[in-house]
Amino acid sequence: MSQGRIVKVSGPLVVAEGMRDCNMFDVVRVSDKHLIGEIIEMHGDRASIQVYEETAGLGPGEPVVSTGAPLSVELGPGLIETIFDGIQRPLVAMREMYGTNITRGIDVPSLDRKKKWKFEPTAKKGQKVVAGDIIGKVQETAVVEHRIMIPYGVSGTITEIYAGDFTVEDTVAKVQKDNGEIVNIQMMQKWPVRKGRPYKEKLPPEEPLVTGQRVIDTLFPIAKGGVAAVPGPFGSGKTVVQHQLAKWADAEIVVYIGCGERGNEMTDVLMEFPELKDPRTGESLMKRTVLIANTSDMPVAAREASIYTGITIAEYFRDMGYSVALMADSTSRWAEALREMSGRLEEMPGEEGYPAYLGSRLAQFYERAGRVISLGTEGREGALTAIGAVSPPGGDISEPVTQATLRIVKVFWGLDASLAYRRHFPAINWLLSYSLYLDRLDKWISENVARDWNNLRSDAMRILQEESELEEIVRLVGVDALSPNDRLTLEAAKSIREDYLHQNAFHEVDTYTSLNKQYKMLKLIMGFYYKGKKALEAGATIKDLFELPVRERIGRSKYVPEDQVNTVFQEIETQLNDQIDALTSKEVAKNA
Known part of the structure; x- marks a missing residue:
């Protein structure tokens, strides 16, 4: 073991000399209090160490001892249902041994x-x-x-x-x-957190990660093994979107990282997950979840380590052949920790004070996601899907963390404060967001859901885009100046927004929608639009069309329980056809 002495303390950064025999990223024990730290820079025999615990009271001359090993996590039975801090110390075990306040120098085995x-x-x-x-x-x-x-x-x-x-x-x-x-x-085995676990082969992402959230699954799907970013300003619902994905996503294991998260929001997760019934198994959701809680009042250096801890645990379960969903909430606070440590190291700052290597660090994290064939003679297939929330200051997505993230990820769910203020949740803006997995997933969707799904989706997106263009005209001259076809487009767009994209996370039925139900809901709404256009051509008035009794049933179709979907939706479709046919026949007879 190499031993040195502290020469400088600057917040979580400690500089020690006499460390010539150490290596980058070695874990060290700082002072007689045995605080955990990690070497992040070497100059001759001087090592700069980021300390994962509070450094108040440390001074020059105190000892620093290297363990000679990098920061590693313990992987084995006991991970599931456990709540760890950013460096994989079990919080429940720490509370039992040391009380509710985390004291310094605690050495508790992870498993x-x-x-x-x-x-x-x-x-x-x-x-x-x-x-x-x-x-x-x-x-x-x-x-x-x-x-x-x-x-x-x-x-x-x-x-x-x-x-x-x-x-x-x-x-x-x-x-x-x-x-x-x-x-x-x-x-049990150990693995260094900053090094990705090896695999035999990386596969293209070709199957969607079904989330049960209509705006995501229909308009902006993510593939199993894919990466997504959820940027949005304060109060736009990033954390609720992450919670919904953790609860309902079609993954066998969930790893949730609260990285610099507010303490009360992490408390909500810790209280809610054990109570939630897992729709896949009927058991508590915690029975397949690993939680990493690094709240905003915990030492900033441990925040930087927390996402590496989480993704290494996720890779371990991926190697077993599981589909794993990883939620990082939020990578902006992780980037702030990087910025603080970079400032203390007196490195040349990049844009907005973030270090010049911000983009490469984000890429190193997100590139560890993927669908792979694992090592071993049988070659199991596993998938790791990474979804990172980003909190741009003031909702400005042109800031460095969001821009660096968007260069890496293939799905962008842009949360919009104006939608959130109108109580439209999930507040994902359909005009800003995108998914680059659509073409890859087309084949799977056509084979497993419906052949006309992609046509319905494209038409729905076209209607929403036309609505934004028509709104400019409506603001200038009023809705009455529009043609009947344009008014029908506005009404269809309103139905897509309010009846389809708006989803109540706290309603027992509406919180989750299967792909089968999503397809049938969208088919009803688009069916009203297609048949409505034909009725208008036959001479029907827009007023008669809007007053059809079936429209209320279409609007309430989101509340139909999953076990009644096929029968109830068939009824509504028959009703829609009968009412529009009756309207068209009436107009044809009148004109004759």
Whole structure:
């Protein structure tokens, strides 16, 4: 172990000399209080260290000891349902040992060393294994089977494998390498957080991550293994969108990172998730969730580490063959931590004071998402989808963090304060947002939902764009000056906005909409528009068309429970056809 002495303390940045034998990103223990820190810069024998705990009271001359290892996370049974801080310390265990206030220098293992897990081997003695092969499983929660994998860098023949109850540190198997060395395999492995976990092959994203949120799934879908950004000003609903995705997205594991988040919002997550019933399994949502809570009052350096901690845990479950959804709320506060540390290091600032390497750091984070074939002889397929909230000051998306993020991600859900003030949620602006996965997902949607889905979607987007153009005319000369066709376009756009895109996150039925129901809802609204145009051509008046009784049923169709969708929507469609046909026949008879 290399030992040095503090020569300077500047907030969370500590400079120590006598550290020549250390390496970049080594974890160190600072002072007699054993504060956790990480080396982020080296000059000769001087090391600049970002300390993940409060540094008040530290002074020059105090010792700094290197552990000789980079910041790593422990991966094994016990991750699910646990709430960690930014450097993977379990908050519940810390409270039990040290009380409600986090004191400095706490050293708590990330995974419980005493709890025993039932290990069921799936490999046999004498079997040849390589890194990534699954040798056994542990039923971690009612819904998650934790698959124990051979660690990276190990391959050979299993000489011993055991069954029974073990702690994460116990040996569950022994592997003899080709050189004769025996390696003890535990249920736990460690991985450095700043290094992406390896995989065999990266696959193109071709299947959507179904979220149950109509504006996302229909207009701006995200693929499994894709990346998305949710920028928006204060109060526009970023956190609620993230919560909805965590609750309803079609992922088997959820990793939620509250990065510099307000304490009361993290409390909401911690209180709400255990109470929520998972629609996939009927169990509590926490049974497949890992939470990382780094609130805004926690040390700023730990905020910088929290998203790496989260994505490494997510990659571990991806390697087991799971589809994982990672929510980072919010990357702006992570970038602010980068800016603060960069300022203390006296680096040359880039735009708005952010470090020049802001874009490359964001890319390193988002590029770890993807749909991959994992290591191992069987080659499991797993997906890691990353969704990052961005909080641009004053909602200005031209600021550096948003712009750097948009250069990397392929889905942009732009939240709009004016929509939020009108109580339209999710407040995703359909004229600003985009998804570059649409073409890739076309085939899957056509095969699994409906062949005419993409035509309906394109027509709905065209109507919404035409509405924004017509609004200018309406403001100048009034709605009565418009042609009947234009008035029908405005009415259809209003129906798409209010009946389809507006979704109540707190309504038990409306909070989630399956793709089948989304298709049928959109087909009804667009059906009214298509048939309405034909009725107008036959001589029907716009007033008669707007007063059709079926319109109220179309507006309320979002509240139809999923198990009644097929029958109720068929009824409404029949009613729509009958009423418009009756109107058209009446006009034809009148003209005759």
